[in-house]
Amino acid sequence: MSQAETTIGPSGRTGKRTKRQRQPNEISNISNLLINIFFWIYTAICVVPLILVIIVSFSDEKSVVQNGYSFFPSKWDISSYEFLLKDYWQIIDAAAVSLFVTVVGTILSLVIMAMYAYPISRGDFPHRNFFSFFMFFTLLFNGGLVPWYLVYTQMMHLKDTLWILIMPLLVSAFFVIILRTFFANTIPPALVESAKIDGAPEFRIFVQIILPLSLPVLATVGLFQTLAYWNDWYLSLIFISPEGHVNLQYLMYKTMLNVQFLTASPQAMAALAAQGVEINLPTETVRMAMAVIGIGPIVFVYSFFQKYFIKGLTVGAVKG
Amino acid sequence: MIKALDWDDGEMGELKMSVTNPSVSLSEVKKRGRGRAPNFLRVMKKYWVFYLMMLPAIIILIINNYIPMLGTVIAFKDINYQKGILGSDWVGIANFKYLFSTETAWVITRNTLLYNTAFIVLTLFFSLAFAIMFNEMRSRWLSKFHQSAMFLPYFLSWVVVSYLVYGFLSAEHGFMNKTLLPLFGVDPIEWYSQSQYWPGILVIVKLWKEIGYTTVIYMAAIIGIDHEYYEAALIDGASKWKQIRKITLPLISPVIIVMTLLQIGRIFNADFGLFFQVTRNAGALYSTTQVIDTYVYQTFLAIGDIGMSSAAGLVQSVVGFLLIFLANLAVRRISKDDALF
Numbered sequence: 001m002s003q004a005e006t007t008i009g010p011s012g013r014t015g016k017r018t019k020r021q022r023q024p025n026e027i028s029n030i031s032n033l034l035i036n037i038f039f040w041i042y043t044a045i046c047v048v049p050l051i052l053v054i055i056v057s058f059s060d061e062k063s064v065v066q067n068g069y070s071f072f073p074s075k076w077d078i079s080s081y082e083f084l085l086k087d088y089w090q091i092i093d094a095a096a097v098s099l100f101v102t103v104v105g106t107i108l109s110l111v112i113m114a115m116y117a118y119p120i121s122r123g124d125f126p127h128r129n130f131f132s133f134f135m136f137f138t139l140l141f142n143g144g145l146v147p148w149y150l151v152y153t154q155m156m157h158l159k160d161t162l163w164i165l166i167m168p169l170l171v172s173a174f175f176v177i178i179l180r181t182f183f184a185n186t187i188p189p190a191l192v193e194s195a196k197i198d199g200a201p202e203f204r205i206f207v208q209i210i211l212p213l214s215l216p217v218l219a220t221v222g223l224f225q226t227l228a229y230w231n232d233w234y235l236s237l238i239f240i241s242p243e244g245h246v247n248l249q250y251l252m253y254k255t256m257l258n259v260q261f262l263t264a265s266p267q268a269m270a271a272l273a274a275q276g277v278e279i280n281l282p283t284e285t286v287r288m289a290m291a292v293i294g295i296g297p298i299v300f301v302y303s304f305f306q307k308y309f310i311k312g313l314t315v316g317a318v319k320g
Numbered sequence: 321m322i323k324a325l326d327w328d329d330g331e332m333g334e335l336k337m338s339v340t341n342p343s344v345s346l347s348e349v350k351k352r353g354r355g356r357a358p359n360f361l362r363v364m365k366k367y368w369v370f371y372l373m374m375l376p377a378i379i380i381l382i383i384n385n386y387i388p389m390l391g392t393v394i395a396f397k398d399i400n401y402q403k404g405i406l407g408s409d410w411v412g413i414a415n416f417k418y419l420f421s422t423e424t425a426w427v428i429t430r431n432t433l434l435y436n437t438a439f440i441v442l443t444l445f446f447s448l449a450f451a452i453m454f455n456e457m458r459s460r461w462l463s464k465f466h467q468s469a470m471f472l473p474y475f476l477s478w479v480v481v482s483y484l485v486y487g488f489l490s491a492e493h494g495f496m497n498k499t500l501l502p503l504f505g506v507d508p509i510e511w512y513s514q515s516q517y518w519p520g521i522l523v524i525v526k527l528w529k530e531i532g533y534t535t536v537i538y539m540a541a542i543i544g545i546d547h548e549y550y551e552a553a554l555i556d557g558a559s560k561w562k563q564i565r566k567i568t569l570p571l572i573s574p575v576i577i578v579m580t581l582l583q584i585g586r587i588f589n590a591d592f593g594l595f596f597q598v599t600r601n602a603g604a605l606y607s608t609t610q611v612i613d614t615y616v617y618q619t620f621l622a623i624g625d626i627g628m629s630s631a632a633g634l635v636q637s638v639v640g641f642l643l644i645f646l647a648n649l650a651v652r653r654i655s656k657d658d659a660l661f
Binding site: 024025026027031032035036038039040042043045046047049050052053056064065067068069070112113115116118119120122125126127131133134135136138139140141142143144145146147148149150151154155156167168170171176201202203206227230231232233234238249250252253256257284287288291294295298299301302306307309310313 | 369380381390472475479494637641
């Protein structure tokens with residue numbers, strides 16, 4: 001933790017401090033205690049709902065049906081996960097779709113956006129204003145759902161393909177603006193000048209000088225794009241038919257509405273039920289187990305990367 | 321977080337963040353590099369590499385944004401797939417007339433505006449309060465720890481959040497009905513069919529998810545304040561409250577004002593994920609939970625009424641555009657650097 005980090009320390013802090021001695025502008029012990037208590041409570045509020053879902057997924061179905069969702073189930077049980085494992089193929093398939101779309105989408109979108117942002121950041125490019133506005137205008141006005149949907153389905157014929165999950169999120173005007181700002185403010189024009197004098201072609205300057213110098217902002221945008229792709233269920237909801245290759249978020253959404261969606265063939269289940277065969281489906285716990293599987297990766301990523309997210313949010317926030 | 325404009329999960333965030341990047345104004349670029357306007361083709365020839373680099377993004381923007389903008393003419397047509405979109409008959413403003421003659425039009429507009437107003441006011445209040453409190457915390461480590469915890473909900477998709485809410489509100493098994501309410505001797509409530517509870521629930525859920533994010537933005541602004549102000553205030557004997565009121569708030573007010581104005585510019589756009597997933601799209605709740613975005617989705621993809629849906633969408637886009645424009649004018653008045661254009 002270096003001093004230069006843009007996280008928040010108490011105001012007026014200089015150098016080290018022993019526990020007992022209070023800096024002149026620090027808050028009193030009692031208010032510090034109150035603030036601490038308050039934040040402990042709030043932290044609990046942020047984390048507890050997740051813990052509830054995890055606990056329910058490891059509970060015994062019968063005790064859940066009797067006592068409802070509880071933090072202290074009367075009996076632990078992993079049959080919900082066993083049930084999911086029986087039908088693991090669908091989950092693997094959905095996870096693969098999510099993973100592919102996230103990886104390919106993030107890389108592609110970073111490349112495409114950086115290649116657009118660099119020219120419009122260059123002061124000597126005469127058409128930069130037009131292209132800045134061309135990008136910026138998409139933030140101001142949009143056609144709305146219906147024409148947008150028709151373009152992708154009737155014109156591009158991308159319904160039920162993997163590309164439909166990638167393409168709409170590739171270019172975000174807002175990130176292009178952030179990238180442009182970064183290129184314009186942190187890369188000394190003299191650097192580009194001297195490279196040009198040495199006879200380096202434009203594209204090589206971009207790849208070998210600009211990009212390596214822009215790693216912080218690229219990392220930030222990359223992280224946010226990763227999150228956007230991984231968490232996206234909207235595109236699946238609109239463009240992917242339920243029998244197609246759905247992603248993990250959409251599988252969770254469907255499971256939320258109806259646990260039967262998880263079973264390989266709902267028709268067979270219905271037929272069995274019609275014959276009066278008792279089907280033992282631990283619905284409540286299976287639902288939550290599905291949620292845990294869906295949440296797992298993102299919480300994992302969060303625990304490693306959250307500090308970069310927080311840092312990234314403040315990229316360019318403090319005017320140098 | 322960031323999406324194309326068609327969905328909303330965090331567009332507010334987009335615009336919020338751009339506040340912290342002031343150099344979006346195009347006019348300032350114009351001031352530099354005055355000179356004879358170079359001939360277009362000469363520029364093309366000299367900078368052909370740039371054009372090539374920008375090509376992929378240009379193609380995507382045209383498909384994803386500009387063609388749909390032209391496609392808004394659908395709202396003035398009676399779409400018939402046999403005739404094709406261009407060949408369908410013009411019906412003038414019949415779709416709009418029909419839309420505004422319904423009760424629903426008024427309800428969704430009211431809901432969208434009221435919810436967004438509540439979100440703007442409460443988010444501002446809580447994230448400012450949290451940011452100031454974080455800034456005063458003595459233990460830097462603890463402050464970081466709580467920030468991280470607060471940031472967790474931001475990482476969860478609305479689908480996941482809907483599970484968490486369901487865990488609490490499910491009628492037969494939910495934590496509320498089975499554990500909390502019996503403690504107070506209250507009868508169980510059918511949450512997913514009682515619309516009167518949802519304004520409160522949705523506001524809480526939205527704040528729970530987004531507050532960590534906005535708090536970080538305001539904290540970044542507070543860090544940027546020069547410590548000498550506080551030292552001077554301390555010598556003058558200013559109390560903490562006085563310092564917050566007379567130094568912290570005034571100095572970050574440009575950020576506050578700009579962010580708020582931008583959110584007001586987006587007041588017609590509801591967060592689709594919140595209203596669609598968290599309410600489980602339950603029809604019984606529509607009177608208090610249906611907003612313009614969910615209505616557009618519902619009438620188009622569930623009911624298949626292209627005319628009504630595109631009319632509502634176009635009204636939303638046009639009003640949204642005007643609002644952003646006005647908000648930007650207001651921002652320009654206050655601080656030219658933070659204006660978007």
